[in-house]
Amino acid sequence: xxxxxxxxxxxxxxxxxxxxxxxxxxxxxxxxxxxxxxxxxxxxxxxxxxxxxxxxxxxxxxxxxxxxxxxxxxxxxxxxxxxxxxxxxxxxxxxxxxxxxxxxxxxxxxxxxxxxxxxxxxxxxxxxxxxxxxxxxxxxxxxxxxxxxxxxxxxxxxxxx
Numbered sequence: 001x002x003x004x005x006x007x008x009x010x011x012x013x014x015x016x017x018x019x020x021x022x023x024x025x026x027x028x029x030x031x032x033x034x035x036x037x038x039x040x041x042x043x044x045x046x047x048x049x050x051x052x053x054x055x056x057x058x059x060x061x062x063x064x065x066x067x068x069x070x071x072x073x074x075x076x077x078x079x080x081x082x083x084x085x086x087x088x089x090x091x092x093x094x095x096x097x098x099x100x101x102x103x104x105x106x107x108x109x110x111x112x113x114x115x116x117x118x119x120x121x122x123x124x125x126x127x128x129x130x131x132x133x134x135x136x137x138x139x140x141x142x143x144x145x146x147x148x149x150x151x152x153x154x155x156x157x158x159x160x161x
Contacts, residue, residue: 008071012042015065016058024050024058027083028090038076040066043083047097050082089149095125102154105132108147119152 009029016026027043044050044058059080066072089095089103103122110116120132120139131140 008040011069011071012040012062012066015062016042016044019061019065020058024054025093027087027094038072038074040072040076040078042078042080044080045083055080055082085153086151089151092125092127094151095122095130095149098122098149098151099125102152103132104148104150104152105146106148107141107145109145 009031012029013026016024024044024046027045028041029043030039030041032039032041042058042062044054046054059078062080063078066078087094089098099122101122102119104117104119106117107115118134120134122130123133123138124131125143127143129140130143130146131138133139
């Protein structure tokens with residue numbers, strides 16, 4: 001009996017957690033079909049960032065396990081990568097790591113379009129409250145008001161001399 005997509009995702013999650021014993025955090029696992037091709041995307045993370053060698057190591061181990069256990073009964077493409085520098089903030093740890101950094105916010109309950117989408121520094125995050133620092137001053141809202149929060153890649157400014 002072939003496992004459901006959810007069963008495959010949970011087996012992949014358990015394999016990575018057990019095999020790499022806390023070396024990597026699982027940001028997301030997506031199994032999707034695009035134009036009759038099956039894609040298994042695994043996004044790993046760690047506090048000091050993911051390097052290409054990390055992706056290769058997880059990909060090799062995971063590919064071997066998937067073949068040995070014959071979890072996917074058709075041709076598929078496996079991709080192991082980092083969620084990227086401009087990642088969507090999904091987990092509490094993602095928000096905590098962005099404190100003091102610039103984030104692009106989209107709020108679902110804000111009727112004013114100019115205030116619905118904006119960039120601001122994350123100042124404080126808890127499951128019950130978000131405080132950001134905007135050019136106009138601090139702004140506070142509930143995490144449930146956030147439709148999307150995405151890290152913004154900042155480049156150091158060149159000092160002219």
